[in-house]
Amino acid sequence: MNPFATLARLVDEAPRRALLLLAAFLAVLLVAPVVLDRYLLSVFFLIFWFATVGQAWNIMMGFCGQLSLGHALYVGLGGYIGALLWVKFGISPAIAIVPAILVAMAFGAVIGWLGFRFGIEGVYFALLTIAFAEVARIGFDNWSFVGGAAGFFIPVSAAASPVNLRGGPMLFYYVALAMMIIAFILCAALRRSRLGHAWLAVREDAEAARALGIDVFRAKMAAVVISAAMTAVAGVVYAFYQNNLFPSQTFDIARSIEMILAPIIGGLGTLFGPILGAFILTPLGQTLIALVEKIAGRAIPGVNLVFYGAALMVIIWFTPNGVWPWLKKKLGIPEGRE
Amino acid sequence: MLWSLYANVLVQGVLTGLVYGLMALGLSVIFGVVRVVNFAHGEFAVVGMYAAFVLFRSFGIDPFLSMLPIAAAFFVIGYGLQRTLINPFVSRPEHEQFILLVGLAIIMVNGTLMIFGPDARSANLPYSFDSWEIGAIIVDKVRVYAAIAALAVAALLFAFFRFTATGVAIRACADNLVGAAVVGLDVKKLYALTFGLGLACVGAAGALMVTLTDATPMIAPAFTLLAFTIVIIGGMGSMTGAIVGGLLIGIAEALASVLIAPSMKTMASFGLLVLVLALRPQGLLGRRA
Amino acid sequence: MTPLLDVRGVTKRFRGLTAVDTVSLTVTEGEIFAVIGPNGAGKTTLFNMIAGAMTPDAGTVTFAGTRADGLPPHELCRRGLARTFQIVRPFPELTVLENATIGAMMRAPDMEAARTKAGEVLRQLDLWDRREAKAKSLTLPDRKRLECARALATGPRLLLLDEVMAGLRPTEVDRIVAILREINRSGVTILLIEHVMRATMALAGRIHVLHHGATIAEGTPEEVTRHPKVLESYLGAEAL
Incomplete structure (x- = not known):
């Protein structure tokens, strides 16, 4: 599994038209900050961020068929570890992502072990993931070393320091963009790898996968652990972007759900789905918030979420496979290819 | 006296647990028959709470009385929902059902938020703080009333499933869907009835809940989780299991909040959940799939 | 020659009902071996025990010289047993x-x-x-x-086929019979469990007949079809 070889192959196999479109799109994203104001930069940051965590979640649900509703756990763990190490010990987030990844992987492994060893599947497994996120929320709420329910804050420094994730929206734009692209390449490589095929087999029919020599337990564990690790990295970045962490928001089930919308709407199990979903959903939600604020004269909390809820229902009703498979056809990409 | 503390906690846990049990009963009945997990369950409970709250504040109708029209209204809503929205999803994959209902839940919780705001609302019944003293045990009157009402509704539901023709038909659907269709039962209608009954339970439970705790939109996901946890502990689809699970969770929460810390009550129920999942994944009273 | 698959006295009970009762059979490397029997004879239960989907209550399954019962399916597949x-x-x-x-x-x-x-x-x-x-x-x-x-x-050494011909039209059965012969010729041993009698007779070198979970006969197709117990309990009933 060599990401670069995969990239070369992807470029090789993709139809010319789709490739050109993608290249143009990337070029626009690279130069866009020149014309974007602070607000739009922050919107794009959110798009890239949700595309990244969406891709991470998609590994578990889209590739391996394991429904996690507690991914906020890994965001929170990554965020708190990054913030703690920086504020309390002066350790750069560039280094802190290593412990962040390791801790998230450990938690993922425990959840996976509990679930998969005892044959807990589907909604039962989903509940287990929620339970762990909730336990983490309560734990952090009561842990005074990290500020408890009053929150944990990263001081804003005047001097920009990109390695330490200190800087303006422009910095976070590029960090999140890079994160999204790296996640994509990683997912593409995984999707084509032996492990990726094992995941697909497990998703489609675990019993049949077992009969073909696939160790189903190991495949599922790998999915949880890798997904947790990717999400934790995004968590570190989010903490430094927000500069604050509150357990009640960070580990909230609403956050977990918000994270999974993009891949579902974009197309579960596809490579482009989570990215496409984030590009559709986040701007719509943000526009709605701004619009309501303009009309009502004040922010009404929950408006964008009502919209998300309606979007979910409409999409799952009409195109349960998401937008990407539909768009793929329009772009002339044959079925069975990305 | 330490034992009196335990006894007080235990009694309080049992009484609250019965209301929890009624809420979970709705979820369990729906899952047991329609095979759909109602992920908007806690949201319905919260809407029930607000309905009781508004009826009390605006018209002075006691929640113990308003729970009846609320349950009736919820039955109609549930019947309609199953007929229109949920029935097309009955044979769809689990995650699609889940997404549909999560969408509904998000709309409900944030809709409530937009209407009532984020602040906690208390019904403030005139007898909210009345209690009986039995030796060293102090029992809140509202808790007793709520527990009795919850038991009564649950008993009605049990009786319905045991003694009425429709109830037996619904159980036949749950046991053997193909068989039920073959003997000419109108499965769609029975599903809709079941969903209605499930929501009636949660509506009544919501009305009762408002006598015990404050209403806030943000508590909805916690209620969904609570009901879900109870049902898994008791056994998916088992009606008795839902009540037993409710009692267990009620007691566990009460004990944890007194003995450890109030914030630890959710921890206790999740600890119980993990234990049950590890030792008996089908739930205490559930049948192995 | 050492047998590729050696099943020794396997038994499986479900709630007091004995689905497979002390069945023994040996499959030699390179042959096509068939297990037949009427519905409910315990064929699929036997198959599942060989394939690792079920663990026998008694008896052993040995594959390529090592104990195989109780191993998970993916481990069996790694050792060269595909189903x-x-x-x-x-x-x-x-x-x-x-x-x-x-x-x-x-x-x-x-x-x-x-x-x-x-x-x-x-x-x-x-x-x-x-x-x-x-x-x-x-x-x-x-x-x-x-x-x-x-x-x-x-890349199995032994291919376990569970009623691959059931539900196919005669022309399709002929096609799959030809393909299976070809696979066998390339060195893969085949154990098939079948209901379709004619094709099995044409394909298998040896046949094992089950009835009510117990062995009633084993031998070449000719021997089996002439066996009085087989005629009585199976072929007679279904009128070959």
Whole structure:
């Protein structure tokens, strides 16, 4: 599994038209900050961020068929570890992502072990993931070393320091963009790898996968652990972007759900789905918030979420496979290819 | 006296647990028959709470009385929902059902938020703080009333499933869907009835809940989780299991909040959940799939 | 020659009902061995115990000289025992090629090799033209052959086939019989569990007959069809 070889192959196999479109799109994203104001930069940051965590979640649900509703756990763990190490010990987030990844992987492994060893599947497994996120929320709420329910804050420094994730929206734009692209390449490589095929087999029919020599337990564990690790990295970045962490928001089930919308709407199990979903959903939600604020004269909390809820229902009703498979056809990409 | 503390906690846990049990009963009945997990369950409970709250504040109708029209209204809503929205999803994959209902839940919780705001609302019944003293045990009157009402509704539901023709038909659907269709039962209608009954339970439970705790939109996901946890502990689809699970969770929460810390009550129920999942994944009273 | 598969006195009970009662059989390397019997004879239970999907209550299963009962299915597959499912279970949302590739990747050094191997197997089973189609879009005969292809792609020494001919039309049965002969000639031992009598007689070198969970006869097709117990309990009833 060599990401670069995969990239070369992807470029090789993709139809010319789709490739050109993608290249143009990337070029626009690279130069866009020149014309974007602070607000739009922050919107794009959110798009890239949700595309990244969406891709991470998609590994578990889209590739391996394991429904996690507690991914906020890994965001929170990554965020708190990054913030703690920086504020309390002066350790750069560039280094802190290593412990962040390791801790998230450990938690993922425990959840996976509990679930998969005892044959807990589907909604039962989903509940287990929620339970762990909730336990983490309560734990952090009561842990005074990290500020408890009053929150944990990263001081804003005047001097920009990109390695330490200190800087303006422009910095976070590029960090999140890079994160999204790296996640994509990683997912593409995984999707084509032996492990990726094992995941697909497990998703489609675990019993049949077992009969073909696939160790189903190991495949599922790998999915949880890798997904947790990717999400934790995004968590570190989010903490430094927000500069604050509150357990009640960070580990909230609403956050977990918000994270999974993009891949579902974009197309579960596809490579482009989570990215496409984030590009559709986040701007719509943000526009709605701004619009309501303009009309009502004040922010009404929950408006964008009502919209998300309606979007979910409409999409799952009409195109349960998401937008990407539909768009793929329009772009002339044959079925069975990305 | 330490034992009196335990006894007080235990009694309080049992009484609250019965209301929890009624809420979970709705979820369990729906899952047991329609095979759909109602992920908007806690949201319905919260809407029930607000309905009781508004009826009390605006018209002075006691929640113990308003729970009846609320349950009736919820039955109609549930019947309609199953007929229109949920029935097309009955044979769809689990995650699609889940997404549909999560969408509904998000709309409900944030809709409530937009209407009532984020602040906690208390019904403030005139007898909210009345209690009986039995030796060293102090029992809140509202808790007793709520527990009795919850038991009564649950008993009605049990009786319905045991003694009425429709109830037996619904159980036949749950046991053997193909068989039920073959003997000419109108499965769609029975599903809709079941969903209605499930929501009636949660509506009544919501009305009762408002006598015990404050209403806030943000508590909805916690209620969904609570009901879900109870049902898994008791056994998916088992009606008795839902009540037993409710009692267990009620007691566990009460004990944890007194003995450890109030914030630890959710921890206790999740600890119980993990234990049950590890030792008996089908739930205490559930049948192995 | 040491037997490839040695089943010794296996028994399986379900709630007091004995589905398989002390059955023993040996499959020699290179042969086509069939287990037949009327519905409810315990064929599938026996099959599941050999394939690792169930653990016998008594008795042993030895594969290629080592104990195999109680091993998980994926471990058995690694040792060279591949199975198909009676009700075919292709990965519906994946293409035919991906289905076969997943089977092939266990022994392939890399994914490219797995794809090549999968391609070979698909050609062998007349599925190459359908390689880009999603498995769910295949017809039943195609799906049955895909099921075989996937199992064969794992590079097994012993191929366990659970009623691959059931539900097929005679022409399709002939086609799959020819393919199975070809697979056997290439060195794969085959154990099939069948209901379709004529094809089994034509294909198998030795046949083991089960009735009510117990062995009633074993031998060449000619011997078995002449066996009085077989005639009485099975062939007589179903009028071959």
